[in-house]
Ligand SMILES: Nc1ncnc2c1ncn2[C@@H]1O[C@H](COP(=O)(O)OP(=O)(O)O)[C@@H](O)[C@H]1O
């Protein structure tokens with residue numbers, strides 16, 4: 575008997591840059607690895623690459639992927655500037671091609687059955703004068719997971735992101751509350767308010783983690799609800 579396992583593809587967005595998208599992406603890959611999927615973390619556009627080397631997001635995603643692919647497959651667009659992709663693309667004179675991002679995803683889809691795609695910045699990050707990153711996500715009809723950095727302002731940021739995702743009838747699988755970035759008052763109140771206002775389920779609450787960058791996603795995976803993604 576032949577068992578056909580549907581490929582699962584999730585796009586990870588966040589309420590901002592630096593909110594825990596990479597930690598969550600790697601934690602989801604870890605859960606899927608444990609479950610026996612062939613996994614790949616894909617970061618189509620990365621910025622802030624130091625000394626021409628691929629940035630730390632790419633090496634972390636590769637570390638947590640069970641299928642090891644060339645960096646130019648899992649990161650076709652890599653910029654040194656620490657800025658929005660449209661600006662980095664202009665300065666470094668490399669046009670971001672949505673077709674290239676799609677064709678690399680096709681290659682990965684033939685090699686893996688669980689793919690995590692990490693966005694860049696937040697939902698409406700521009701890639702050039704005409705398109706935002708979200709236009710590509712919409713064209714691919716991807717399911718989305720939203721990472722929320724819990725802090726003052728996160729209610730507004732998460733509701734706006736949710737609204738933008740829902741406007742295009744995309745499936746928001748769920749959201750993750752990342753509480754680790756700073757110790758702030760009213761954390762639980764913020765989480766409960768967002769929970770009450772979003773129809774998408776809360777996949778997990780990640781506390782402040784200690785340890786190396788490479789180990790943090792491993793610990794974070796213990797705080798995520800596995801049933802929603804497997
Ligand atoms: N829950 C947490 N506990 C400790 N450090 C965290 C936590 N979440 C994020 N960080 C740290 O904050 C930084 C940004 O997280 P990252 O996952 O790279 O965000 P993004 O991918 O959205 O830019 C990283 O150095 C990461 O280790």
Ligand SMILES: [Mg+2]
Pocket residue numbers: 595596631692
């Ligand atoms: Mg990242």
